Amino acid sequence: MSLSEIETAYDDAGSGPAVLLLHGFPFDRSMWREQIDFLSAQGWRAIATDLRGLGETKYSGDVTTMEDMARDVAALMDDLEIDRAAVCGLSMGSYVAFEFARLFPARVRALVLAGARAQGADEAERKSREDKAQDVLNDGISPFVEAMLPDLLAPKTLAEKPVVVARVREMILRTDPRGAAAAQRGMAARRDYSADLADVSVPTLIIAGREDVIRKPDDAELIHRGIAKSVLAVIDDAGHLMNMEQPEVFNRMVVNFLRLIH
Numbered sequence: 678m679s680l681s682e683i684e685t686a687y688d689d690a691g692s693g694p695a696v697l698l699l700h701g702f703p704f705d706r707s708m709w710r711e712q713i714d715f716l717s718a719q720g721w722r723a724i725a726t727d728l729r730g731l732g733e734t735k736y737s738g739d740v741t742t743m744e745d746m747a748r749d750v751a752a753l754m755d756d757l758e759i760d761r762a763a764v765c766g767l768s769m770g771s772y773v774a775f776e777f778a779r780l781f782p783a784r785v786r787a788l789v790l791a792g793a794r795a796q797g798a799d800e801a802e803r804k805s806r807e808d809k810a811q812d813v814l815n816d817g818i819s820p821f822v823e824a825m826l827p828d829l830l831a832p833k834t835l836a837e838k839p840v841v842v843a844r845v846r847e848m849i850l851r852t853d854p855r856g857a858a859a860a861q862r863g864m865a866a867r868r869d870y871s872a873d874l875a876d877v878s879v880p881t882l883i884i885a886g887r888e889d890v891i892r893k894p895d896d897a898e899l900i901h902r903g904i905a906k907s908v909l910a911v912i913d914d915a916g917h918l919m920n921m922e923q924p925e926v927f928n929r930m931v932v933n934f935l936r937l938i939h
């Protein structure tokens with residue numbers, strides 16, 4: 678019996694200490710395929726959820742806040758009888774991870790923040806997100822996909838990894854426009870998490886893609902300065918979707934970090 682008002686779609690693989698994987702926007706849990714396979718083979722229980730309104734987790738509300746998503750994750754942990762987990766979020770997933778750590782600090786064993794940003798949205802960002810929400814509701818997501826790809830992936834990925842490019846394209850095309858619009862509004866309304874960084878007391882790994890133009894390595898630096906027990910790693914030839922672009926490097930970093938704390 679779930680405490681959540683929605684039914685969360687998820688993958689749950691392996692056994693051992695739990696690692697929760699929170700995807701970015703406008704994506705779904707399939708972006709973590711290589712991490713689920715690797716972590717579960719290396720002695721962790723990897724759980725990847727589709728956040729509210731995205732992937733196979735249906736939701737038809739107008740706004741999905743980061744708090745809604747964090748509470749859904751807590752409800753899923755209750756259902757799966759997991760008290761505490763390492764929480765790994767990429768980009769929007771990092772906002773949800775920040776929110777989760779604020780609301781449920783005792784349930785966080787460690788944080789992995791990839792392509793993350795702590796600062797909240799300013800007026801210009803809020804307006805741009807509302808415009809994008811309207812656009813996707815009016816026109817669907819397909820007109821925007823090709824323009825998004827060069828920002829999401831490093832030049833080397835675009836040139837040399839057609840399978841990754843195709844996976845990202847398909848993942849975006851599967852996104853429900855209502856879910857995308859609701860998440861845009863939720864991200865527009867997100868907290869300024871930089872105010873919370875000093876309260877994060879768990880070991881934290883911050884990962885940046887050197888070529889990420891959406892969440893630049895400077896954003897990662899700021900988080901690193903704010904969280905006392907944090908380490909920062911930068912992945913070469915990786916953009917915003919660094920875990921898909923350089924999965925071997927990303928997986929090794931995460932597992933080495935998790936081994937130190939378990």
Ligand code: MLT
Pocket residue numbers: 700701702703767768769770864891917
């Ligand atoms: C993401 O990848 O989750 C998005 O870039 C997040 C955002 O729009 O801030």
